Structures are given as C-alpha cells and as structure tokens.
Amino acid sequence: xxxxxxxxxxxxxxxxxxxxxxxxxxxxxxxxxxxxxxxxxxxxxxxxxxxxxxxxxxxxxxxxxxxxxxxxxxxxxxxxxxxxxxxxxxxxxxxxxxxxxxxxxxxxxxxxxxxxxxxxxxxxxxxxxxxxxxxxxxxxxxxxxxxxxxxxxxxxxxxxxxxxxxxxxxxxxxxxxxxxxxxxxxxxxxxxxxxxxxxxxxxxxxxxxxxxxxxxxxxxxxxxxxxxxxxxxxxxxxxxxxxxxxxxxxxxxxxxxxxxxxxxxxxxxxxxxxxxxxxxxxxxxxxxxxxxxxxxxxxxxxxxxxxxxxxxxxxxxxxxxxxxxxxxxxxxxxxxxxxxxxxxxxxxxxxxxxxxxxxxxxxxxxxxxxxxxxxxxxxxxxxxxxxxxxxxxxxxxxxxxxxxxxxxxxxxxxxxxxxxxxxxxxxxxxxxxxxxxxxxxxxxxxxxxxxxxxxxxxxxxxxxxxxx
Numbered sequence: 515x516x517x518x519x520x521x522x523x524x525x526x527x528x529x530x531x532x533x534x535x536x537x538x539x540x541x542x543x544x545x546x547x548x549x550x551x552x553x554x555x556x557x558x559x560x561x562x563x564x565x566x567x568x569x570x571x572x573x574x575x576x577x578x579x580x581x582x583x584x585x586x587x588x589x590x591x592x593x594x595x596x597x598x599x600x601x602x603x604x605x606x607x608x609x610x611x612x613x614x615x616x617x618x619x620x621x622x623x624x625x626x627x628x629x630x631x632x633x634x635x636x637x638x639x640x641x642x643x644x645x646x647x648x649x650x651x652x653x654x655x656x657x658x659x660x661x662x663x664x665x666x667x668x669x670x671x672x673x674x675x676x677x678x679x680x681x682x683x684x685x686x687x688x689x690x691x692x693x694x695x696x697x698x699x700x701x702x703x704x705x706x707x708x709x710x711x712x713x714x715x716x717x718x719x720x721x722x723x724x725x726x727x728x729x730x731x732x733x734x735x736x737x738x739x740x741x742x743x744x745x746x747x748x749x750x751x752x753x754x755x756x757x758x759x760x761x762x763x764x765x766x767x768x769x770x771x772x773x774x775x776x777x778x779x780x781x782x783x784x785x786x787x788x789x790x791x792x793x794x795x796x797x798x799x800x801x802x803x804x805x806x807x808x809x810x811x812x813x814x815x816x817x818x819x820x821x822x823x824x825x826x827x828x829x830x831x832x833x834x835x836x837x838x839x840x841x842x843x844x845x846x847x848x849x850x851x852x853x854x855x856x857x858x859x860x861x862x863x864x865x866x867x868x869x870x871x872x873x874x875x876x877x878x879x880x881x882x883x884x885x886x887x888x889x890x891x892x893x894x895x896x897x898x899x900x901x902x903x904x905x906x907x908x909x910x911x912x913x914x915x916x917x918x919x920x921x922x923x924x925x926x927x928x929x930x931x932x933x934x935x936x937x938x939x940x941x942x943x944x945x946x947x948x949x950x951x952x953x954x955x956x957x958x959x960x961x962x963x964x965x966x967x968x969x970x971x972x973x974x975x976x977x978x979x980x981x982x
Contacts, residue, residue, distance in 0.1 A: 534656060534657055534658055535657070535658025535661050535662065535817065536657045536658055536659075536662075536817055536820045536821050536823075536824065537658070537662055537813075537814070537816045537817020537818070537819075537820045537821070538813060538816060538817070540665075540809070540810045540813040540814065542806060542809065542810075543809065543882050543885070543886075545796065545885065545886055545889045546886055546889050546890050546893070547792065547793070548792050548893065549792070550792065551792060551893075551896060551897060551900060552897060569975075570584070571686075571970050571975045572584045572686065572690055574785040574787070574970075575690075575781060575785060575963075576781075577693075577781065579693075579775070579778065580690065580693050583689055583693065583762060583765075583766050584686055584689060584690070586766040586767055586768070587682065587685045587686050587689060587765065587766060587767070588682060589767065590766060590767020590768065591682075591685045591765060591766065591767050592767060593681050593684075593685060594678070594681050594682050594685055596681075597674070597677050597678040597680075597681040597682070598678055600674050600677065600678070601671070601674040601675050601677070601678045603674075604667075604670050604671040604673070604674035604675075605671050605674075607667050607670065607671070608664065608667045608668055608671055610667070611660070611663045611664040611666075611667040612664050612667075614653065614655075614660045614663065615653070615655055615660045615661065615664065616652075617650050617651065617652035618650065618651055618652070619648065619649075619650050620648070620649050620650075621646075621647070621648045621649075622645075622646075622647055622648075622649075623644075623645065623646045624644070624645045624646075624647075625642060625643070625644050625645075626642070626643050626645075627640055627641070627642055627643075628640070628641055628642075628643060629641070641838065642838055643836060643837065643838055644836070644837065644838060644839075644840045644843050645834060645835065645836040645843075646834050646835050646836075646843060646844070647832060647833070647834025647835070647836070647850070648832070648833055648834055649830070649831065649832045649833075650830065650831045650832075651828055651829065651830045651831075652828065652829045652830075653826065653827070653828050654827045654828065654829060656824070656825075656827050657820075657821040657824040658817060658821060659817070659818055659821035659822070659826075662814045662815070662817035662818045662821065663814070663818055665810070665814040665817075666811045666814035666815055666818065669807045669808070669810040669811035669814060670807075670811050672803070672804075672807040672810075673804045673807045673808055673811065676800040676801070676803040676804035676807060677800070677804055679800035679803075680800040680801050680804065683800060683971060683974070683975040684971070685765055686975065687967050687968070687970070687971040687975070688761075688765055689762055689765040689766065690967045691964050691967050691968075692758045692761045692762045692765065693758075693762055694780070694781075694960055694963040694964050694967065695754075695758050695960065695964065696755055696758035696759060696762065696775065697778055697779065697780040697781070697960070698780055698956065698957065698959075698960030698963075699751050699754050699755035699758065700755065700777045700778055700779070700780065701779065701780040701956045701959075701960070702751050702953060702956055702957075703748050703751050703752070703755070703777070704777070704779075705949075705952055705953065705956060706744055706745075706747050706748035706751070707748055709744045709945075709949055710741065710744045710745055710748065712945075713737065713740050713741040713744055713945070714741060716737050716740075716741075716928070716941065716945070717734070717737040717738060717740075717741050719931075719932065720733050720734050720736075720737040720938060721734055721737075728934060729938060732938075733937075733938035736938055736939070736942055737938070740942060740945065740946075744949075759773065759774070759775055762775070780956065780959060780960060780963070781959075781963060782959065784903075784907075784959070784962040784963055784966055785966060786903075786966075787966060787969050787970055787973065790973070792893060792896075794973070794974075795889070795892045795893070795896065795973065795974065796889070797974075798973055798974030798975075799888075799892050799972075799973075799974040800974065801888055801892070802885070802888050802889055802892055805881070805884055805885040805888040805889075806885055808881045808884065808885070809878065809881040809882055809885055811881075812874065812877045812878040812880075812881045813878050815874045815877065815878075816871065816874040816875055816878060818874070819867070819870040819871040819873075819874040820871055822860070822867045822870065823867055824859075825857040825858060825859035826857065826858050826859075827855065827856070827857045828855070828856050828857075828858075829853075829854070829855050830852075830853070830854045830855070830856065831851075831852065831853050831854070832850070832851060832852045833849075833850070833851045834849075834850055834851075835848040835849055835850065836848055836850050892972065895968070895971075895972040896969070896972040896973060898968075898972075899965055899966075899968045899969035899972050900969065902961075902965045902968075903962065903965050903966065903969060906958060906961060906962050906965065907962070909958060910955075910958055910959065910962065913951070913954055913955045913958055914955065916951050916954075916955075917948075917951045917952055917955050920944070920947050920948040920950075920951040920952075921948055923944050923947065923948070924941075924944040924945060924947075924948045927940050927941050927943075927944040928941060928944075
C-alpha cells in the first residue's frame with residue numbers, strides 16, 4: 515500500500531485539475547431588435563382580448579367543435595408523436611453523456627488452462643488458474659471535454675423540446691385554418707342555396723309574365739340559366755369542403771373515413787389577438803427557442819474540439835484474487851491489486867484537431883446567423899398578419915356597405931321588372947352583383963379568421979420557452 519500512499523498527492527492534483535473547462539462559455543448573441551411592431555402603431559382594436567390562453571389558444575374562437583378537434587392533435591397527430599419520440603431520445607442521450615463523467619466498474623470471474631514450467635508433471639504440465647477481479651477506470655475530464663459534451667446534449671434536448679412545441683403549434687394552426695376554410699365553404703354553400711331559392715322565385719315570376727305575354731321567352735331562358743348556374747356552383751363547393759374535412763381528420767390523427775363534420779356556421783366575430791412587444795417573440799416562439807439552443811450546442815462543441823489538444827488523463831484500479839485451487843481462491847495469499855494513472859496525447863494528426871476546431875467555430879457562426887434570421891422571419895410573419903388583419907378589418911366595413919347597397923339595388927330592380935319598366939337583363943345584372951358582393955363578404959370573413967390563426971401562430975401560440 516506504500517506505493518498507493520505515495521501516489522495520493524499526484525492523484526489529488528489530477529482531481530483538482532478536473533475543474534478546468536476549455537472552450538468559450540456560452541453567451542447568447544444579440545438578435546435583431548425593434549421596440550415595437552410597425553403595424554401595431556395607431557391600431558386600436560374595438561374588442562381587445564386580455565391574452566392568448568396558454569396552450570389552448572383556439573378557445574378564443576368559442577367553437578366547441580374546434581375545441582374537440584384541437585385536443586386530439588397532441589394525442590393522435592403522428593407528426594407530433596414523432597417529435598415527442600425525438601425529444602425523449604434526446605433526453606436519454608443526456609444520460610449517456612453524463613455517464614462518461616463517472617467511473618466505470620466491472621467485475622469478471624475467469625478460468626484458464628496453462629502448460630509449462632516444472633509444476634504439474636503428473637498431468638502433463640497443464641494447470642488451471644482461477645481469478646475473480648474487479649476493475650475501475652475514471653476519465654478525470656481534466657479539460658472539460660465530457661462536461662462540454664453534456665452541455666451540448668442538454669442543448670440538443672432543449673432543441674428537440676422546442677421542435678416538439680413547434681410541431682404541435684404547426685399542426686394545431688393547420689387544423690384551425692382547415693376548419694375555418696371548411697366553415698367558409700359551408701357559408702358559401704348556404705349563400706348559394708339561399709340564392710337558388712331567390713332565383714327560383716324570379717324564374718316563377720318570369721314564367722308567369724311570359725304566360726301573360728308581357729315578357730319574351732329569352733327572359734325565361736335567362737332566369738333558368740341563372741338558377742342552374744347557382745345550383746352547379748353550390749355542388750362544386752362540395753369538392754373543396756370534402757378535402758378540408760379530410761385534412762382535418764389527418765391532422766387530428768384519424769383516417770378521413772372516420773370523421774364527418776356536419777354543416778355549420780362561419781363565425782361572425784374575429785377575435786383580436788394582442789401582439790404585445792417584439793421581444794415577447796424571443797420567449798414565445800418555439801422555433802426561436804430551438805435556434806437559440808442550437809447556438810448553445812454548437813458553442814459547447816467548440817470546447818469539445820479544443821479539448822482534443824490536451825492529454826486525456828485516466829485513473830484505473832484493480833482488485834481481486836487469482837490462483838489455484840478454486841476452493842481457496844479468496845485468500846490473502848491469492849490477492850492482487852493495482853492502482854494507476856495514465857495520460858495519452860496525440861503527437862501528430864496532420865491538422866485534424868485544428869480543422870475540427872475551425873469547423874466547430876464555423877458551425878457556431880452559422881447557428882448565430884440562423885438564429886438572427888429566425889428572429890427576423892418571426893418579425894415579418896407577425897407584421898404580415900397584423901397588416902392583413904388591419905387592412906381587412908377596414909375592407910370588411912366597406913364590404914358590408916357594398917352588400918347592403920347591392921341588396922337595395924336588387925330589390926328596386928325586381929320591383930321595376932314586375933312593373934314592366936326595365937328588361938330582365940337588369941335583374942340578371944343586379945342579382946349577379948348582389949351574389950358577388952355577398953360571396954366576397956363571406957370570403958373576407960373566412961380570410962380574417964384564417965389570418966387571426968396565422969397571427970396566433972406567429973406569436974408562438976401562447977407557448978413559453980423553458981429555462982435553458
């Protein structure tokens with residue numbers, strides 16, 4: 515044991531060195547910043563909401579059917595399930611990286627046959643040796659290579675966690691978008707069905723007047739054409755509606771054959787989503803969180819690459835028994851032990867280490883650029899959604915005036931046609947104008963709802979980045 519005691523100061527010094535960690539410590543680089551959203555200036559919503567509900571942001575639409583569909587996304591959407599599995603794998607890899615910092619222990623019983631020497635003459639010089647040994651080794655991680663690998667693994671797990679949140683938000687937003695497009699189709703079909711009824715009344719009036727001899731047969735033909743066209747348009751909208759329903763089913767994790775949504779109404783009120791300030795996006799956008807954690811991972815990889823310049827120091831120990839016979843193996847006379855320390859250093863590698871460090875630094879610079887671009891894209895998407903909602907809010911007011919004017923015009927022209935003061939072509943023009951105006955109003959309302967979903971997604975859907 516004297517040698518072990520003499521080696522203790524040396525081993526203690528190596529253990530103290532284990533506090534060193536080479537490579538740069540991570541500091542989040544500055545991102546493009548602006549104190550306000552341009553589209554938020556001067557825009558005062560008439561019906562502001564206090565905040566986006568955390569997680570279940572779709573509740574701002576107060577639609578029970580949408581609520582039920584959105585709840586299925588986290589459970590059954592397969593893209594979300596894949597992202598969740600990737601996150602669990604990344605978390606497991608943290609344990610793998612951490613394990614490298616701990617001593618490894620092994621135990622191994624053994625038996626061997628050997629021949630030679632002067633002993634064992636009675637059996638041809640063959641003898642049996644038995645052993646029972648336990649060994650341990652410990653990489654001291656003097657230069658922090660393992661600690662940097664653990665740091666990189668933690669950052670990678672955070673990236674996967676943010677990717678899971680991004681996949682979930684993307685699926686939820688896609689489902690809400692498809693749902694409002696489906697309800698927009700329902701609204702258009704309902705409008706055309708009402709139009710068919712109105713056109714049927716006009717055709718009846720025209721047929722009665724034709725039988726009375728006050729209008730030409732061409733007027734009847736024009737009324738029949740309008741009626742048939744409206745019916746065909748209503749039927750054609752069924753194609754788009756069916757496709758939206760199929761998309762909703764898949765996003766909810768269901769085969770399309772297992773989901774049928776009854777016709778419903780398109781919401782009249784578009785909820786106003788508070789945009790907050792641009793700096794909120796740094797915490798509320800999962801893609802920004804993922805980009806930021808990627809910088810941390812690449813920064814840790816620089817330290818891993820730099821650590822390759824320094825020797826790898828390992829402690830080892832062995833204790834056990836070796837001898838013959840087996841019955842008296844575990845005895846003081848058969849005891850064996852050893853303690854050791856080893857350092858290995860690469861003398862020549864043709865510039866591989868320098869290349870790895872340069873590549874790691876370049877990867878970090880690329881991650882910084884990607885992070886800053888992600889932030890800029892987030893600002894753009896938010897500004898786009900804000901500007902669209904602002905402009906379409908004004909457009910909706912103007913469109914409502916246009917619808918009312920077209921309906922008044924149609925009523926006047928119909929009365930004039932019944933009185934025989936205008937030709938039926940005037941009725942056709944007025945009916946087409948009224949239908950087009952109402953279709954535009956429905957499409958605008960649908961698009962405003964879709965854009966509100968886009969704004970919620972651009973703002974991160976109420977998601978909050980976890981601590982690094």
